Amino acid sequence: MDVGIKIIDSRGAACPGPITDLARAYRNSKVGDIFEMWATDKGVKADTQAWATKTGNEILETREDPDKIVIRIKINKR
Amino acid sequence: MKKVLIIGGGGGGLILANHLDTNEFDVTIVDKSDLHFYQPWFLYIAFKGSKRKISRPIGELVRPGVNFVKDEITEINLDERKAYGSRKVVYNYDYIAIATGTSPDPDSIPGLRQIYDEYGDYHSNVYNSQKLWSHVKNFKGGTIAIGQASPTCKCPPSLLEGAFLLEERLRGMGMSVGTSDPLSPSNENDPTKTGEKGKSRIVFFTPFPRAYSAEPMNKVVEPMVKERGIEVMPFFDVDTIDVQNKTINSLEGDSLKYDLPIIVPPCKGPKIKFTPETVQDEERFIKADKNFMKIPGYDDAFAIGDCNTLPTSKTGVTAHLEAMTVSELIQGKYSEFNGRINCPFDTAYGKATFVIADYNNPVVPYPPTATKHFMKMSMARIYWMTLMGTADPIFERFFNITKPEKLNRKYSVPE
Numbered sequence: 001m002d003v004g005i006k007i008i009d010s011r012g013a014a015c016p017g018p019i020t021d022l023a024r025a026y027r028n029s030k031v032g033d034i035f036e037m038w039a040t041d042k043g044v045k046a047d048t049q050a051w052a053t054k055t056g057n058e059i060l061e062t063r064e065d066p067d068k069i070v071i072r073i074k075i076n077k078r
Numbered sequence: 079m080k081k082v083l084i085i086g087g088g089g090g091g092l093i094l095a096n097h098l099d100t101n102e103f104d105v106t107i108v109d110k111s112d113l114h115f116y117q118p119w120f121l122y123i124a125f126k127g128s129k130r131k132i133s134r135p136i137g138e139l140v141r142p143g144v145n146f147v148k149d150e151i152t153e154i155n156l157d158e159r160k161a162y163g164s165r166k167v168v169y170n171y172d173y174i175a176i177a178t179g180t181s182p183d184p185d186s187i188p189g190l191r192q193i194y195d196e197y198g199d200y201h202s203n204v205y206n207s208q209k210l211w212s213h214v215k216n217f218k219g220g221t222i223a224i225g226q227a228s229p230t231c232k233c234p235p236s237l238l239e240g241a242f243l244l245e246e247r248l249r250g251m252g253m254s255v256g257t258s259d260p261l262s263p264s265n266e267n268d269p270t271k272t273g274e275k276g277k278s279r280i281v282f283f284t285p286f287p288r289a290y291s292a293e294p295m296n297k298v299v300e301p302m303v304k305e306r307g308i309e310v311m312p313f314f315d316v317d318t319i320d321v322q323n324k325t326i327n328s329l330e331g332d333s334l335k336y337d338l339p340i341i342v343p344p345c346k347g348p349k350i351k352f353t354p355e356t357v358q359d360e361e362r363f364i365k366a367d368k369n370f371m372k373i374p375g376y377d378d379a380f381a382i383g384d385c386n387t388l389p390t391s392k393t394g395v396t397a398h399l400e401a402m403t404v405s406e407l408i409q410g411k412y413s414e415f416n417g418r419i420n421c422p423f424d425t426a427y428g429k430a431t432f433v434i435a436d437y438n439n440p441v442v443p444y445p446p447t448a449t450k451h452f453m454k455m456s457m458a459r460i461y462w463m464t465l466m467g468t469a470d471p472i473f474e475r476f477f478n479i480t481k482p483e484k485l486n487r488k489y490s491v492p493e
Contacts, residue, residue: 012368012417012437013389016291020229021389023285023315027228027329028360041440043293050287054313055330 008037010044011068018044019051026055026075033075034060038068045069079104082408083161083171085151085350087114087136090383090397091177092465097405100143108161108169110150112136115204116461118394121236121424123207124200125214125243130458132204139465155353156379173408175380176364176373177401180232180345180392187227189319193339200240201232201342213338214247219275220337223326225283227316228344230361232384232392235423235433237342238290238299241282242426244340245306253278256307280307283314283326283334292441294490295423295433302425302446316341345392347385363387368437369414370407371400380404388417390437395420398464398473418477422454430454432480439482443489 008025010018018039025035037048045062048071052059056077063070080103084091087109098105113133122128137146149163154174161169182202184194194202198209224244226237245255254277282289282303289303289310290296303310315329319339326334326341347362357365357373364381366373368388373379381387382404383397390396399418406413417437423446424430430451435441463469 010389014292014417014435014437014439015295015391015419015421015433015441016229016231016234016286019286019291023229023329024361027315047287051313 005034005036005072008035010037010039010041012040014041017041017047019047022048022051022073026057026078029075029078031075031078035073035075037071037073039071040068042069044071048073080172081106081170082173082175083108083169084175084177085109085154085161085348086177086179086383086385087111087139087146088177088179088383088397089394089465090179090401091175092136092139093398093401093467094175094177094382094405095144096141096465096467097402098144098408100141102409104145105143106145106147106169107136107140108147108149108151108163109136110148112146112148114139114465116458117201118233118236118422119458120200120202120204120207121239121243123204124198124210125240125247127211127215132458134462139462141466151350153351153353156357156373156376157353159378171378173378173380175382175401175404176348176350176385177382177397178348178350179384180347180363181349182343183346184343186344186346187316187319189321190227190316190341190343192321193319193341194343197339197341199340199342201236201345210340214244217248217251217253217278217338219253219277221279221281221335222338222340223281223283223334223336224340225311225314225316226285226342226344229285229315230344230346231342232345233421234291234391234393235421237284238282238303239424239426240340240342241280241308242302242306243424245280245308246426248278248280252276254307255280256309279309281309281311281334281336283311283316283328285313285315287312292433292435294441294443295431298431298443298445299423299425345384359387368417371404371415380407388415390417391419391421391433393419393421418482420477420480422450422457424451424454434480434482434485436482439486440490442482442485443491444485445489 060072116132153162198206366381366386382400384392403413421433425446429446431446
């Protein structure tokens with residue numbers, strides 16, 4: 001079920017980059033929210049991992065589609 | 079004659095207006111202010127006390143045949159092709175381009191309004207930049223916390239530019255910078271005594287994972303940050319400010335104490351009521367597609383520059399290039415914006431670099447040089463020509479020889 005998943009489309013963003021959109025979404029989020037981030041910037045995987053570790057949130061899935069990198073994040077702490 | 083209505087007389091609005099054929103189109107710019115400001119210079123007012131005149135009347139920056147009206151647009155109905163100004167004036171159009179820029183929002187973070195009113199900042203306006211300068215030039219010692227309050231901010235390099243110029247300034251005043259000052263080995267700097275006269279700490283906080291958000295440019299500037307004794311607090315997105323205890327708290331759970339706070343407020347899109355209201359996102363930015371700047375669902379409505387949601391930096395060069403594309407599209411030619419950014423980045427001590435990338439090519443690890451600093455300084459003079467379109471051939475050549483794919487072949491180190 002994709003209901004309630006917030007898509008964060010950061011494809012094409014190189015500077016300041018996908019973390020901008022993730023941090024923006026985090027500000028308006030609540031515990032239990034699930035984000036699905038779409039990005040093309042190669043650094044997104046390491047940055048999102050570092051962000052999740054810092055903020056205490058959880059990466060559910062990381063996969064590489066032909067046209068984008070997809071990362072699902074569950075908000076556990078807010 | 080088809081009517082083109084442009085909301086905003088900033089860089090994007092003026093460049094668009096000045097590239098339309100006024101024998102073919104009836105072109106009108108509407109702005110609530112009759113002055114245009116060269117915003118990149120706020121930095122030099124705030125950190126160097128520059129007194130350069132950085133504003134000109136919008137009416138003097140338009141080509142003959144372009145109309146300028148001073149009025150505040152409060153409502154736009156995209157379905158009826160009407161914009162509403164004050165005194166119940168209605169503007170009809172065949173094409174509309176929204177180019178309002180952003181507005182600072184110091185009220186969305188508890189405590190920030192007080193900081194903003196007392197200390198100013200270096201993004202909002204001349205007055206705020208002068209206010210900040212009065213605090214910088216009289217700073218006697220202690221911790222300066224400098225950074226952006228939220229990730230939604232204009233001009234990504236400007237944040238670190240502020241920290242770099244501040245460090246240069248403090249050292250120029252004979253002060254030490256950092257808890258263990260690497261540039262003054264003889265200095266007995268004790269972290270517990272940073273409030274002491276002549277000793278300072280610069281703490282650069284950022285919502286990003288590193289000092290500069292884009293990794294390739296971070297590799298270039300991070301060693302400079304360290305060498306100059308500037309401390310970095312990454313993943314620091316301002317949640318609240320405790321003005322009584324002089325402490326900034328982050329969404330990520332960290333705290334930072336300050337003696338002088340330099341906080342760039344979050345920015346939001348224009349305070350205009352749109353029909354349909356779905357064209358604005360939750361921060362009022364106007365949704366537009368990333369190649370043609372068209373507002374979804376409308377072939378006659380565009381959003382250009384800082385006010386739109388494009389996945390690129392909010393910076394003068396994107397407003398410029400987006401405006402060029404929109405002028406071609408309105409005139410029936412094919413054109414596409416490729417996300418190109420070209421942001422000048424002053425690294426202090428007479429050197430600068432450029433942050434160059436586009437949608438398909440990552441940021442170039444472009445080293446700072448004195449020549450690039452000269453180019454950044456020259457821009458303050460030729461800027462007015464770029465608005466009129468007079469400098470187009472030079473820019474076209476520059477953008478061509480500095481394409482990110484070309485520069486990356488030269489400067490990028492393979493992984």
